[in-house]
Amino acid sequence: MLRPLLTKQQIAHRVGAMGKQITSDFAGQTVVLIGVLKGACLFLSDLAREIKLDATFDFIAVSSYGAARQSAGEVQLIKDVTTPLQNQNVILVEDILDTGLTISFLKKLFSARQPRALKIAALLDKPSRRQVQVEGDYVGFSIPDKFVVGYGLDFAERYRNLPDICILDPEESK
Numbered sequence: 001m002l003r004p005l006l007t008k009q010q011i012a013h014r015v016g017a018m019g020k021q022i023t024s025d026f027a028g029q030t031v032v033l034i035g036v037l038k039g040a041c042l043f044l045s046d047l048a049r050e051i052k053l054d055a056t057f058d059f060i061a062v063s064s065y066g067a068a069r070q071s072a073g074e075v076q077l078i079k080d081v082t083t084p085l086q087n088q089n090v091i092l093v094e095d096i097l098d099t100g101l102t103i104s105f106l107k108k109l110f111s112a113r114q115p116r117a118l119k120i121a122a123l124l125d126k127p128s129r130r131q132v133q134v135e136g137d138y139v140g141f142s143i144p145d146k147f148v149v150g151y152g153l154d155f156a157e158r159y160r161n162l163p164d165i166c167i168l169d170p171e172e173s174k
């Protein structure tokens with residue numbers, strides 16, 4: 001069963017505000033948005049249109065949970081960017097911060113390329129699940145420890161195309 005948590009209107013409103021914030025923080029500069037496939041795709045495409053700056057984007061892929069709800073605890077880069085990042089304002093765009101393992105891995109990886117700035121934009125945050133100390137610079141919504149799907153987020157690759165973000169009943173995934 002799917003229970004609505006955030007409607008597409010709420011999401012659009014918040015993404016608009018995040019775009020405004022990024023626009024003013026990087027006024028007069030260029031930014032490179034790096035989306036983490038596949039979950040951040042929808043968020044990146046909406047956020048990019050709310051950023052009124054000279055922007056480019058690129059994508060990376062990391063190992064995912066597969067059909068499991070729990071992270072294996074290890075992150076692997078499956079697809080890298082083709083954009084050189086030295087001296088660039090880089091914004092990592094992620095669907096959700098959960099244990100923090102993915103983002104802390106990516107922060108380490110990309111800071112080694114000497115960007116001018118390295119920021120994290122995450123649509124959702126589950127702070128209660130954190131295993132490593134890491135925070136988003138731009139966070140859409142802080143949510144409780146529930147498994148959510150929709151607006152890019154999946155369970156076993158399904159539900160990414162739902163316009164709203166919904167809580168997936170635990171029974172559903174057994």
Ligand code: IMP
Nearest residue numbers: 039097098099100101102147148153154
């Ligand atoms: P972390 O490394 O534990 O922070 O995990 C981040 C990744 O886990 C996200 O990019 C999502 O792909 C996935 N994830 C974490 N929580 C959820 C959820 O509630 N629904 C769907 N995917 C999730």
Ligand code: MG
Nearest residue numbers: 038039064154
């Ligand atoms: Mg995912």
